Amino acid sequence: MIKVIKVEDYQQVSEEAFKVMKEVVANNPKAVLGLATGSSPIGLYKLMIADHNENGTSYKDITTFNLDEYVGLPVEHPESYYSFMHRNLFDHIDINEENIHIPSSLGDDLQKNCDDYNAAMADWQVDIQLLGIGSDGHIGFNEPGTPFDSVTHITDLKESTIVDNARFFDNDISKVPTQAITMGISNVMSAKKILMVANGKNKAQAIFDTINGPVTEEVPASILQKHNDVVIIVDREAAALLD
Ligand code: F6R
Secondary structure, eight states, X not given: OEEEEEOSSHHHHHHHHHHHHHXXXXXXXXXXXXXXXXXTTHHHHHHHHHHHHHHOOOOTTOEEEESEEESSSOXXXXXXXXXXXXXXXXXXXXXXXXGEEOOOOOSSOHHHHHHHHHHHHHTOOOSEEEEOOOTTSOBTXXXXXXXXXXXXXXXXXXXXXXXXXXXXXXXXXXXXXXXXXXXXXXXHHTSSEEEEEEOSGGGHXXXXXXXXXXXXXXXXXXXXXXXXXXEEEEOTTTTTTOO
């Protein structure tokens, strides 16, 4: 079941998302968080950091699993998702480095990295999975056409995703990686609760299709209609096509 929360702007999206996240962490100091990168969660991460600093909310027993990582960027590259997560969240809270899981694109056996990630995930139950959404309806880097029963795998990014993400790479599409390792859709769906945040008119069609469209592999996020606990928080622009 999808609960939709419509608010005015990005700040309010982040504040509503923080309430949902805070409840999970406050109720269970050992919670397992599924985390996302991209611009959508940054406001939420800022509020988590502020709450950690001001109220002492601790992450020392929290475990995290990130959705995805680019292939072809060294971890120290500022746009690797490893760097992103440390810069935007992990470096500012008291999380234990060994409790952090991010798919690895190091080495030459990427399939083994995927298998290892699936095996690690199998040992845990994700309590809350945070998601952004691509303008093409992707979740993680599960692009349109990805089977709903997919697990962590190597994927080619769609042209539209490469164009969308060029803003992180000097607006130069030739610098954007063309492949990623991503949790699969079935990994995402196995979380107890799913929290999606979306803002901006670029997301309006994908949000409409996710909530009101048919459940189809052509819109990966439409599978969320089959999950029993989903909260989607949207600003006015992303909600523009909802009634
Ligand atoms: C990020 C991820 C992607 C993004 C999506 C939206 O870990 O898995 O699915 O959530 O591409 O990106 P932004 O938030 O930058 O619009």
